Amino acid sequence: MLDNDTSRLSRLVAILTQLQSRRMVTSTELAGRFNVSVRTIYRDIRTLESAGVPIVTEEGKGYSLVDGYRLPPVMFSEEEANALITAEKLVLLNKDSLLQNYAGAVTKIKAVLRGNLKDQTDLLSRRVAFEETSSLKSSSNFLSSVQIALTHFNVIQLTYQSSAKDEMTTRLVEPFAVINRLGENWYLIAWCRTRQDFRLFRFDRVIRLEITGDTFKPHKISLEEFLENYRSKF
Template sequence: MRRADRLFQIVQLIRGRRLSTAEFLSQRLEVSARTVYRDIAALQQQGVPIEGEAGVGYRMRAGFDLPPLMFSKDEAQALVAALRLAQGQLDSVLARQAEEAMSKILAVLPAPARAAAESLAVFAPLTGLDEAMRERLARLREATENRHKLRLDYLDLAGTASQRTVRPLACYFWGPSWTLAGWCEVRGDFRNFRVDRIQSLQVLDERFRDEPGKTLADMRRAFEQSDTPSTDRA
């Protein structure tokens, strides 16, 4: 990869995330961390408002933007493939919005790239989730985005019923099933709940804020360090 292309990719990666470490960037770009440090220093000298430091991470200062980008044929095909594979596993709102977003992208592509994307011979069935599951996923996603606590009636793998109050942090798709990951106030720890084992759910009026030790980043670190399969932790 040419250095100019690598610098452009660094900007794209940093602006697309809240915080990007040099290790993450070096893995994505297949270069050393030292090279990443040099490239970021060069970008900063050129006036690109990258904030942060080595050992902590980098982010783009609010308000920075680049001119609109045009997708290549291969990139457009990748987007179409991703949408077709995911659409059957998304809640109805996200699935519809994804399709509308793809229509907007295809509408502004050059004719050859659009034709290549639309003729891509990669398909997936759209019958992955029933309507009840789609509706439940939509409620879980909205509660997560709006920071509302949930009350769940849950049936675990052993068939034991319990009621939990949960701070929802993320929804994970594992192939055959979805899980809700969050901070369980009953257990005082992070837990993953199989969405198909949730017997009933109530979105509470009570909201929550990030607290040290109870955030999504904390949960991901805890699951990475645990020997227990995260999909079975409830």
């Protein structure tokens, strides 16, 4: 098989992986990811359709797989498996509610690895560690709940302890993003309906968190734009 044929086959498989892992993906995104023209992506999509892959094209939005269609399990390269093991160590370091969910996901991933690759990842798991540089032991039971609220655009009601006066306030906030300072705290970036502005909330100062049935419209600003414009305020 010629090199360009091999390259195209690899790209077609990668496009299938992208379609399975995301609800919608655009031709521009795919072209940028694989460093080809949009026209090439159009041809690739037609090739996949001709092979029987049920791809839905939404004008002006992008491509998706027909709901319910699933591809066979994806095989991981050694480098990809190693990256997942390393990420697992970071999750363990933070000791938050994400730990159990991530551990379950990694276990499922390990189940599809080849036998020799399982041995190699087990070895790597015993040889990778992140040392905490802070005496603060980060722990939170709220991260998973916040992630659900963030992706479903649910308003959160927080009972929050202020650091300045040690007083508690109750606020309705629209979750925007979560950030972490390695080995320290998780922070929730949210639009505070009381302050009518974005605020930063430390997870270890959250006394109570409740996901309400109220929803909000997604904020148009990206996380990168937020950090560029608001970093000095926090």
